Amino acid sequence: MSNILVYAETRGAELRKVALEAVTAARKLADAAGGGEVHALLCGPAGIAARAEQLGTYGADVAIVVENAGFERFAREAVAATLAERAKSGGFRAVVLGFSAQGRDLGPRVAAKLDAPIASDVTSIEAAGDALVVKHPGFANKVVVTLQVTGSPVVISTRPAAFTPAENPKSIRTETAQAAADPSAEKVTVKELQEGGKGKLDLGEAPVIVSGGRGLKSAENFKLVEDLAAAFGNAAVGATRAVTDDGWRPHSEQIGQTGRQVSPQLYIAVGISGAIQHLAGMRTSKTIVAINKDKEAPIFKVADYGIVGDVLEVVPALTEAVRQAKAGH
Numbered sequence: 101m102s103n104i105l106v107y108a109e110t111r112g113a114e115l116r117k118v119a120l121e122a123v124t125a126a127r128k129l130a131d132a133a134g135g136g137e138v139h140a141l142l143c144g145p146a147g148i149a150a151r152a153e154q155l156g157t158y159g160a161d162v163a164i165v166v167e168n169a170g171f172e173r174f175a176r177e178a179v180a181a182t183l184a185e186r187a188k189s190g191g192f193r194a195v196v197l198g199f200s201a202q203g204r205d206l207g208p209r210v211a212a213k214l215d216a217p218i219a220s221d222v223t224s225i226e227a228a229g230d231a232l233v234v235k236h237p238g239f240a241n242k243v244v245v246t247l248q249v250t251g252s253p254v255v256i257s258t259r260p261a262a263f264t265p266a267e268n269p270k271s272i273r274t275e276t277a278q279a280a281a282d283p284s285a286e287k288v289t290v291k292e293l294q295e296g297g298k299g300k301l302d303l304g305e306a307p308v309i310v311s312g313g314r315g316l317k318s319a320e321n322f323k324l325v326e327d328l329a330a331a332f333g334n335a336a337v338g339a340t341r342a343v344t345d346d347g348w349r350p351h352s353e354q355i356g357q358t359g360r361q362v363s364p365q366l367y368i369a370v371g372i373s374g375a376i377q378h379l380a381g382m383r384t385s386k387t388i389v390a391i392n393k394d395k396e397a398p399i400f401k402v403a404d405y406g407i408v409g410d411v412l413e414v415v416p417a418l419t420e421a422v423r424q425a426k427a428g429h
């Protein structure tokens with residue numbers, strides 16, 4: 101029986117969804133390994149302690165709260181030092197964090213500080229005696245690599261959306277702590293944050309993604325994709341690189357090998373051929389629907405449902421059907 105340490109990722113005064121996913125993954129692992137505790141490190145500006153309750157709802161036993169104005173923005177060196185320091189305090193079998201932009205940066209830093217093995221971007225974690233067995237999609241998601249990781253602690257980062265946050269309420273104990281390094285003395289500082297589309301769902305967090313490709317013919321026709329996303333109400337808009345390179349959509353919406361990697365519940369590919377570089381970013385989606393006029397398009401090989409037809413006709417009809425379904429008709 102041993103404990104798991106989680107990095108509860110924040111942005112400003114809010115918890116990120118990957119934090120709840122990491123807590124869920126850690127809870128499952130702790131229970132499967134004999135019932136250890138889940139300790140979550142929560143770094144943020146004054147007031148972040150109020151988020152501890154939510155971590156308890158998803159299965160954390162202890163919240164280690166570090167309030168510091170320097171954590172208003174991501175402070176990689178101070179967070180890594182604080183996480184490693186806590187991990188060194190002993191008794192932790194694993195350090196779990198999300199494979200988000202922050203997690204990609206933090207994971208190797210923490211592993212280096214602990215001289216610990218790291219498994220990144222994993223989609224499952226199981227205990228197997230003294231080892232942990234994890235799965236990691238590799239080679240642009242064409243293979244799933246099974247890794248056996250030994251050592252204590254090990255550092256593991258979880259692929260966003262691979263673990264669905266599951267409530268498992270605990271009466272969380274809160275402990276306040278100091279940062280192990282001063283966040284205002286970072287060598288790399290975040291000067292500015294540009295939010296791509298305020299109020300819009302983040303691609304990594306949206307349960308539904310409607311994504312468009314060159315088959316839409318013009319930037320103006322992307323309105324059809326936006327309308328379909330709006331009809332769902334919980335959808336984000338994505339795009340292929342062909343589209344973002346042509347300036348039809350911002351690069352922040354690009355999905356694929358050189359863009360965002362996503363695993364929503366539902367991915368709707370509109371006028372997308374299914375090039376390997378695009379599939380690398382979305383083939384782990386739970387359900388894939390493809391609309392393409394070419395029945396031989398490679399996207400149909402990974403699709404669960406395919407519609408062969410002109411997007412300019414199919415998408416408005418689909419949008420209307422979703423609106424009707426949402427309205428309960």
Ligand SMILES: Cc1cc2nc3c(=O)[nH]c(=O)nc-3n(C[C@H](O)[C@H](O)[C@H](O)COP(=O)(O)OP(=O)(O)OC[C@H]3O[C@@H](n4cnc5c(N)ncnc54)[C@H](O)[C@@H]3O)c2cc1C
Pocket residue numbers: 312313314315316339340341342343354355356357358359370371372373374375376377378381391392393394397409410411412
């Ligand atoms: C190093 C490298 C990295 C890359 N990284 C990425 C990446 O991260 N993400 C990415 O997406 N791509 C990436 N690419 C580009 C990738 O190879 C493809 O060129 C790109 O994904 C194609 O985009 P598309 O599907 O929109 O366009 P196309 O391949 O041109 O496909 C358009 C599709 O629309 C269909 N169509 C046309 N008209 C209609 C219509 N009226 N109704 C219905 N269907 C229609 C066509 O049948 C076709 O299948 C990368 C390439 C390289 C070399």
